[in-house]
Amino acid sequence: MPRLTVAKTAKMLVNGQFVRSESGRTFEAQNGLGQACLASRKDVRDAVRAARSAQPAWAARTPVNRGQVLYRLAEMLEARASGFAELISRESGLTKPRAKREVEAAVDRAVHYAGWCDKAAQVLGSVNPVSGPFFDFSVVEPIGVVAVLAPSASPLVGLVSLCLPPLAVGSTVVAVAASPMVATEFAEVVATSDLPPGSLNLLTGVKGDLAKTLVEHRDVDAIADADGDDDFRRVLVSGAADSLKRVRVWGPFDLAAWHSPSTQGLDWVEAFVEVKTVWHPVGM
Amino acid sequence: MSVAPRDPVGLEVPVESGFRWEYAPAPEARSIVRLRERYDHWIGGRWVAPASGERYESIDPSTEEPLAEVARGSAEDVDRAVLAAREAFGPWSRLPGAERGKVLFRVSRLIQERSREFAVLESMDGGKPIRESRDVDLPLVAAHFFYYAGWADKLPYAFPGRTVRPLGVAGQIVPWNFPLLMAAWKIAPALATGNTVVLKPAETTPLTALLLAEVLEAAGVPPGVVNIVTGFGDAGAALVRHPGVDKIAFTGSTAVGKEIQRYAVARHLTLELGGKGANIVFEDAAIDQAVEGIVNGIFFNQGHVCCAGSRLLVQESVADLVLKKLERRIGTLIVGDPLDKNTDVGAVNSRAQLDRIRSLVDAGASDGATVHQPACRLPERGFWFPPTVLTGVGPSSRVVREEIFGPVLSVLTFRTPEEAVELANDTTYGLSAGVWTDKGSKVHKVLAGLRAGVVWANTFNKFDPASPFGGVRESGYGREGGRHGLAPYLEVR
Structure with missing residues (x-):
C-alpha cells in the first residue's frame, strides 16, 4: 500500500497561536482542499483583543526594527515560494506561471513596505512655518488596530498589500483572508518572521459576517477593504459611524494590477496614520 | 440656576482684596x-x-x-x-x-x-x-x-x-x-x-x-x-x-x-x-504662565471651542497653588458686552446652548462638584454664563466626560505623569491636549502618549493656517x- 500523505489541518492565527474557530465550525474550502475554519464573532473579538494588547509594544519598536521584521517576512515567503505557488494554483485555480508571479509579487511587496517603516514619518510629517514664536511640527502616529478585509481577486498579494502598510507604521492588524488555505500557509510565515504575537491575526470565514462584527467593534480604529464594491463601502462607512472609525476602500483591481507597483506605495501607508501637531513656544 | 456657594476652595489668600479695577466702557462702533x-x-x-x-x-x-x-x-x-x-x-x-x-x-x-x-x-x-x-x-x-x-x-x-x-x-x-x-x-x-x-x-x-x-x-x-x-x-x-x-x-x-x-x-x-481636551499642569511648570494658559484654554470664546482645555489635570503637589491663582485670575475676567473692547468673556451664542451649559453644570453640582464662580454682574438681557470652575469631580462625572462647550472647567488631580496620561486619554474624544512643564524631555514623553490631534506644550489654543488641525x-x-x-x-x- 502506498504511503498516505499527511494533510494539513487549516488553522487561523490569533495572538501568535494556531487556532481553530472556538465555535467548532468549518466550511468547505475551494477545489476540494478540505475544511477551513469558519471564524465566529467570538473569534473576531479574541483577535481584536490580541491586536490591541500587542499594539503599544509593536509601535514602540524602533522603525528600523519593524523594517527588519517585515524584511524577515519577505525572506520567509521567498523560502516557501514553490510550495506557496502550488497551493495558490490548487486553491484559486490560477495557472502555474500566474501563481508563481503571485508569490514573487507578495515577496516584493513585503520588501517594499519593509523600507517604508523608517521613512513614512519623514515623508508624511512636517515642520510648520507658523506666524509666531513657536516651534510647530506634525508627526504621524499609528492609527491603532486595523481590520483588513482581504480582496478576493488576489489570494496572497491582496492580503499582504493590506496587512503590511499598517504594520509598517506601528498599527496591528486583524485580517479576514479570502483564501483560507493560502491564509493558513501565510500564518506559518507570519509565525516564523519575528512579528510579535498578536500583531497580525489571520481569520478565515464569511467576509460579510465578520466585517459586520469588526465594523461595530469599538476597539477597532480603522477598516480597510480592497474589493472596491461601492454598496459594500456604504455598508462599512455607515456601520462604522457609531465609533467613527476610519474606513478606506481601494479597488477593485484585477490580478495584473495586484502584481504591479500601482497597488502599493505611500497612499496605502498614509491611510493608517494619524497626524499629531505639536506647538511649543520659542523663547528665553 | 442652583449653584453651590462660591467660596474659593479653602483659600488662605483672599481672592479679592476688595479692590477692583474699574474700566470705562470702550464700545466698538x-x-x-x-x-x-x-x-x-x-x-x-x-x-x-x-x-x-x-x-x-x-x-x-x-x-x-x-x-x-x-x-x-x-x-x-x-x-x-x-x-x-x-x-x-x-x-x-x-x-x-x-x-x-x-x-x-x-x-x-x-x-x-x-x-x-x-x-x-x-x-x-x-x-x-x-x-x-x-x-x-x-x-x-x-x-x-x-x-x-x-x-x-x-x-x-x-x-x-x-x-x-x-x-x-x-x-x-x-x-x-x-x-x-x-x-x-x-x-x-x-x-x-x-x-x-x-x-x-x-x-x-x-x-x-x-x-x-x-x-x-x-x-x-x-x-x-x-x-x-x-x-x-x-x-x-x-x-x-x-x-x-x-x-x-x-x-x-x-x-x-x-x-x-x-x-x-x-x-x-x-x-x-467635539472634544474634551485635557490641560495637564505638572509641578515643575511655570505656574503663572500655566494659569494664563488654563484661562485661555477654557474661557477663550466663552469656551465655545471644540479644542478647549475643558479638563484641568493638575499635579497634586501644586493643586492648591494653581487653584488659588486661577480663582484670583478668574476674578479679573470681564464678562459683558461683546462689542466692548475691555470684555474678556462675551455672550453665550444661543439660548439653547445656555440651557445646555446650565443643565450640565447643575448635573455636576448634583454629582457633588463644588462650583466656583466669580462675582460678576451679568446683563439682564441676552445669554450669559459666568466663568466657572468645578472641583471635587470624579473621572466618571458627566462634567468630565461630556463636552459642555461653555466657560466651564472641570478640575482633576494626579500624582504621576503616567496617571496624567491615563486620565487625559480616558475619553472617547481626541482633539486637543495641553502640557505644562519646564522640562523638555518630559514634554516629549508625555505628548507622545496623548491621544490627541493637537498638543499645545506650554501654550494653548494657538492656530495658524500652516499648522494642521484635527482630531x-x-x-x-x-x-x-x-x-x-x-x-x-x-x-x-
Whole structure:
C-alpha cells in the first residue's frame, strides 16, 4: 500500500497561536482542499483583543526594527515560494506561471513596505512655518488596530498589500483572508518572521459576517477593504459611524494590477496614520 | 440656576482684596456694519430667494434683538446650489492654478480691508468679544486665504511622485463658534485645489458668511464656485444626502458627525468634531504662565471651542497653588458686552446652548462638584454664563466626560505623569491636549502618549493656517491647515 500523505489541518492565527474557530465550525474550502475554519464573532473579538494588547509594544519598536521584521517576512515567503505557488494554483485555480508571479509579487511587496517603516514619518510629517514664536511640527502616529478585509481577486498579494502598510507604521492588524488555505500557509510565515504575537491575526470565514462584527467593534480604529464594491463601502462607512472609525476602500483591481507597483506605495501607508501637531513656544 | 456657594476652595489668600479695577466702557462702533433687512441665499453668483419663501431671524445673543431676516434653506435650495456648483466645477478646476491662486490672494486682501466691519458683525451675530474677533478670527481668516492661495499652483510639490485631482463639489457645514473662520478653513483649501463649494453656515451665525459672499464676488470668484445656503439642520441634511456632492466637510458636534457618516452619500468625508481636551499642569511648570494658559484654554470664546482645555489635570503637589491663582485670575475676567473692547468673556451664542451649559453644570453640582464662580454682574438681557470652575469631580462625572462647550472647567488631580496620561486619554474624544512643564524631555514623553490631534506644550489654543488641525477617535478625522489640509480636497494617487 502506498504511503498516505499527511494533510494539513487549516488553522487561523490569533495572538501568535494556531487556532481553530472556538465555535467548532468549518466550511468547505475551494477545489476540494478540505475544511477551513469558519471564524465566529467570538473569534473576531479574541483577535481584536490580541491586536490591541500587542499594539503599544509593536509601535514602540524602533522603525528600523519593524523594517527588519517585515524584511524577515519577505525572506520567509521567498523560502516557501514553490510550495506557496502550488497551493495558490490548487486553491484559486490560477495557472502555474500566474501563481508563481503571485508569490514573487507578495515577496516584493513585503520588501517594499519593509523600507517604508523608517521613512513614512519623514515623508508624511512636517515642520510648520507658523506666524509666531513657536516651534510647530506634525508627526504621524499609528492609527491603532486595523481590520483588513482581504480582496478576493488576489489570494496572497491582496492580503499582504493590506496587512503590511499598517504594520509598517506601528498599527496591528486583524485580517479576514479570502483564501483560507493560502491564509493558513501565510500564518506559518507570519509565525516564523519575528512579528510579535498578536500583531497580525489571520481569520478565515464569511467576509460579510465578520466585517459586520469588526465594523461595530469599538476597539477597532480603522477598516480597510480592497474589493472596491461601492454598496459594500456604504455598508462599512455607515456601520462604522457609531465609533467613527476610519474606513478606506481601494479597488477593485484585477490580478495584473495586484502584481504591479500601482497597488502599493505611500497612499496605502498614509491611510493608517494619524497626524499629531505639536506647538511649543520659542523663547528665553 | 442652583449653584453651590462660591467660596474659593479653602483659600488662605483672599481672592479679592476688595479692590477692583474699574474700566470705562470702550464700545466698538456698530455703525461700520450696514445690515440689510433681509438676506437671500447666494447661489450661482446671485442672491436667490428661498424656494419656500421662509425666513428666520438671526439675533444678537447679547441683547436678543433681531439683526436681520435670513433665508431658511430647504432641499430645493440645496439642490439649486449643488447644481450651480456642478456647473462651475469644470471651468474652475481647469483654470490654471496660478489664476485660482490670484483670485484667493484678492479674497485675502479684501478681507483685510474690510476686517473691522467683519469683526464687528461677527461679535454682533455670535456674541464673541470684539477683541477676539478683531485680533484672532479676522487675522486668521485673511491668513488662511493667503496661505492656501499660494498652494493653488504648487499642488504637485505637496505630493511628489503622485498625481492629484480635485474631487468636485464640496458640501461644507460649519458651526457657530468661529463662523467666518470655519468658513475660511473650509473654502480656502477647497478652492485652491480646484473644487467648488456649497457652504451651509450655522443657523445662529449666518451673517458674516453672507458678507463674505460680497467679498468673493468682488475678488472675482466666478459665479457658482462658492454657493451659500443658510438655514437649519434640515438644509445640512439635504446637502449630506445630495448625490451631486462629492465631498462633505463638517465641523460640529460628535453626535451630528456620526449621523453624517451614517448617511453621507459623498465618497469623501472629513469630520472635525467635539472634544474634551485635557490641560495637564505638572509641578515643575511655570505656574503663572500655566494659569494664563488654563484661562485661555477654557474661557477663550466663552469656551465655545471644540479644542478647549475643558479638563484641568493638575499635579497634586501644586493643586492648591494653581487653584488659588486661577480663582484670583478668574476674578479679573470681564464678562459683558461683546462689542466692548475691555470684555474678556462675551455672550453665550444661543439660548439653547445656555440651557445646555446650565443643565450640565447643575448635573455636576448634583454629582457633588463644588462650583466656583466669580462675582460678576451679568446683563439682564441676552445669554450669559459666568466663568466657572468645578472641583471635587470624579473621572466618571458627566462634567468630565461630556463636552459642555461653555466657560466651564472641570478640575482633576494626579500624582504621576503616567496617571496624567491615563486620565487625559480616558475619553472617547481626541482633539486637543495641553502640557505644562519646564522640562523638555518630559514634554516629549508625555505628548507622545496623548491621544490627541493637537498638543499645545506650554501654550494653548494657538492656530495658524500652516499648522494642521484635527482630531483622532471620536473627535473626527481629516486635517485642516498646512500641507496636510490639501489632501481632503484631492484624489491623490
